[in-house]
Amino acid sequence: MSHHLAAHILCIPTTVTTTTQVSAFRNSNSWTNDAAFRSVRPNSTKNRYRSGRCICPKAAVIPNFHLPMRSFEVKNRTSTDEIKSLRLITAIKTPYLPDGRFDLEAYDALVNMQIEDGVDGVIVGGTTGEGQLMSWDEHIMLIGHTINCFGTSIKVIGNTGSNSTREAIHATEQGFAVGMHAALHINPYYGKTSLEGIVSHFKCVLPMGPTIIYNVPSRTGQDIPPGVIQSLAENTTNLAGVKECVGHERIGKHTKNNITVWSGNDDECHDSRWDHGATGVISVASNLVPGLMRELMFEGKNPTLNTKLLPLIKWLFCEPNPIGLNTALAQLGVVRPVFRLPYVPLSLAKRVEFVHLVKDIGREHFVGGKDVEVLDDNDFILVGRY
Numbered sequence: 001m002s003h004h005l006a007a008h009i010l011c012i013p014t015t016v017t018t019t020t021q022v023s024a025f026r027n028s029n030s031w032t033n034d035a036a037f038r039s040v041r042p043n044s045t046k047n048r049y050r051s052g053r054c055i056c057p058k059a060a061v062i063p064n065f066h067l068p069m070r071s072f073e074v075k076n077r078t079s080t081d082e083i084k085s086l087r088l089i090t091a092i093k094t095p096y097l098p099d100g101r102f103d104l105e106a107y108d109a110l111v112n113m114q115i116e117d118g119v120d121g122v123i124v125g126g127t128t129g130e131g132q133l134m135s136w137d138e139h140i141m142l143i144g145h146t147i148n149c150f151g152t153s154i155k156v157i158g159n160t161g162s163n164s165t166r167e168a169i170h171a172t173e174q175g176f177a178v179g180m181h182a183a184l185h186i187n188p189y190y191g192k193t194s195l196e197g198i199v200s201h202f203k204c205v206l207p208m209g210p211t212i213i214y215n216v217p218s219r220t221g222q223d224i225p226p227g228v229i230q231s232l233a234e235n236t237t238n239l240a241g242v243k244e245c246v247g248h249e250r251i252g253k254h255t256k257n258n259i260t261v262w263s264g265n266d267d268e269c270h271d272s273r274w275d276h277g278a279t280g281v282i283s284v285a286s287n288l289v290p291g292l293m294r295e296l297m298f299e300g301k302n303p304t305l306n307t308k309l310l311p312l313i314k315w316l317f318c319e320p321n322p323i324g325l326n327t328a329l330a331q332l333g334v335v336r337p338v339f340r341l342p343y344v345p346l347s348l349a350k351r352v353e354f355v356h357l358v359k360d361i362g363r364e365h366f367v368g369g370k371d372v373e374v375l376d377d378n379d380f381i382l383v384g385r386y
Helices: 019-029 080-084 104-116 136-150 165-177 195-208 226-233 248-256 269-275 290-298 303-316 323-331 348-361
Strands: 088-091 121-124 155-159 182-186 211-215 239-244 261-263 280-283 338-340 381-383
Touching: 080 155, 080 239, 088 290, 104 136, 121 136, 136 155, 136 165, 155 165, 165 182, 165 195, 182 195, 195 211, 195 226, 226 239, 226 248, 239 248, 248 261, 248 269, 261 269, 269 280, 269 290, 269 303, 280 290, 290 303, 303 323, 303 348, 323 348
Parallel strands: 088 121, 088 280, 121 155, 155 182, 182 211, 211 239, 239 261, 261 280, 338 381
Antiparallel strands: none
16 A cells, blocks of 8 residues: 555444434545445446455555544543643552552542642653553553543543554543543554554544554664654644654754654653753653652752752653552552552562662652552552453
8 A cells, every 4th residue: 555545544343322423424534425435246247256255455545533431521622732731740640459450539539739839731541650551442541541530630631542553542441431631652562563554543532532643662673763753743732742762963953854753761851851951851750759740840040959859850761650559559558559460569678779869859749648668579569350
């Protein structure tokens, strides 16, 4: 299939919500009269010995058409510009009960703490929230729950990305249908595609609503070059920006191209914000110290505070995220010490180190009201089936 056709592959949702949309679909391309949409009848004289078949590929290509499965409730509609203005977004942790199910009581308390400390938005079911360990039913339920409980107080961005375009389309339709304000999308990972394939993948989901693209080559194994982002931005108003993990130089390139960008690295976010033009940060550390992270993003350049937080941030990422965060929140008494495998808690030495970090920074700056403690190995519950 040629490049210009590939860019218009039809991504048809499973549900059509209004007769107006159906009518528009029929009239936009006169598809009911197009031979490409008609099957050849097996009993016709000309094709007596052929079985019924559908003529392709024209039947699969309809330019610039999409029927998003979106809610039409005004209260949940969010403009792309509103998403672009968010400065501190927390990649929120998902807590669990001992049997591995979601602990919604603890989750709600976590989100409330973010709101109280001035966080602008939350990413639901991201890498930090362990969306990769959720079924899609769990995933969409948690997005809907967050919107229903907190959607008027904080922006809810659902991670509905996938390395399967089909799954990304379906999850994003469902996410917007339950009211999420924006979507977070990653480029296809593991089974990597070409740059043309990346563009086609994103073009299937961008029409549905405000979207942040997530570039993290250390996890996907493939970088999204600035040229790809620029070409997408020129062809849609729904691209809110990029969560960029490549570094300061890349962030500078995006800002020169008038692309909104959030740092995806807590250890670089201060300098990215104040020296390289980033709008803000999508943060892991703000799960623990949302007030200090807000100060870092809103109240001007502050190398002293940044230096104070760097040991904590380094500790958080001594093992792949979210292992450190899960361990820290358990020791703060904010969540139960339950891990969905394959994640396991940090070593005892690291758990002791965290207690010292909390005391150095000040317990009053961390979420929760309990004293920080060192948990024993036997305190943790590891769940493989849930």
